[in-house]
Amino acid sequence: MNFFYVLNGKLVKQVFLVVIAAFFTAWFLYMENLVNVPVFSGKNGPKAIYKGEKDIALTFNIGWGDEKAEPILDVLKAENVKTATFFLSGSWAERHPTIVERIVKEGYEIGILGYNYEDYTELDEAKVRKDLIRAQEAFKKLNVKDIKLVRAPTGHFDQKTLKIADRLGLTVVHWSIDSKDWSNPGVEVIIDNVSDAKKGDIVLLHASDSAKQTAQALPSIINKVKNKNLKLVTVSEMIANANADSKEIN
Structure with a gap:
């Protein structure tokens, strides 16, 4: 028994x-x-989006240089890509109003990449706020209106950054796919780094002069996305009317 x-x-x-x-x-x-948009956030605070619910968003950071931005725009035009999001530093935009005007004229979305290239996690609240406000003012002078998106200049942010951005009417945008094009690892490596992109991914690319191979890699990246029957959209289009799920950050 x-x-x-x-x-x-x-x-x-x-x-x-x-x-x-x-x-x-x-x-x-x-x-x-x-159906959600994954985000970084504090327990009950504002959020930073790094992934959407559908489609794919190509995003380009520009912080310095005057040689690589227009070739990137040329490729997008040649490949008939009408939607992408460019995160521009305010100081760069002031020095390159003609390129900013072209980005707007060709219908691409603009987000803020701060004003100076500084790590927001190493600045106190007043300095982060000053940098963002200075960037907002720079774009207003260039007649770029209603900017709602911001990306931390170095990619590093914390709850302080999220709260300040939120008070200024901005949503912090990170990324889910890093092309690593800034390190110039080779065109094929850049393409391979983005090859696993799937619906909802926000892809980080660069159009600063340090990214010497991005324009060459871009046609293949675009073709791979199209071959997956995925639509290229702006970040704002990706996150519109989406629910948010949060991941806490310190």
């Missing part, structure tokens, strides 16, 4: 483990299929 109870005890334990495993598998699949 004791042996009988031991067997049943083991059986119950096994069934319990199977049920728990099934529950967590179902829960994981359910969460995977929720």
Whole structure:
């Protein structure tokens, strides 16, 4: 009789483990299929978006230089890509009003890449706020209106940055795919770094002069996206009317 109870005890334990495993598998699949925009956030604070729910957004950071931005624009035009988001530093925009005008005229979205290239996590609140306001003023003078998106100049941000941006009417945008084009690892490597992009991904690219291979890699990147039957959209289009899921940051 004791042996009988031991067997049943083991059986119950096994069934319990199977049920728990099934529950967590179902829960994981359910969460995977929720329509949401993953974000970084504080517990109850503003959020930084790094991924959308559908399509793909190509984003280009420009902080310095005057040689690579227009070739990037030329490629986008040649490939008939009418939607992309350019994050421009305010200081660069002031020095290159003609290129800024072209970006706007060709219908691309503009976001703020701060004013100076500074790590916001190393600045106090007043300096972060001053940098962002200075950038906003620079774009207003260039007649670029209603900018709603910002990217931390170095990619580093914290809850302080999120709160300040939110007070200024800005949403912080990160990325889910890093092309690493800034390191000039080779055209094929850049293409490969973006090749796994899927629906909802925000791709980080650069159009500063340090990114010497981006224009060459871009046609293949665009073709790979199109071959996946995915639409290229701006970040704002990607996140419009989407629900948000949060990931806490310190």
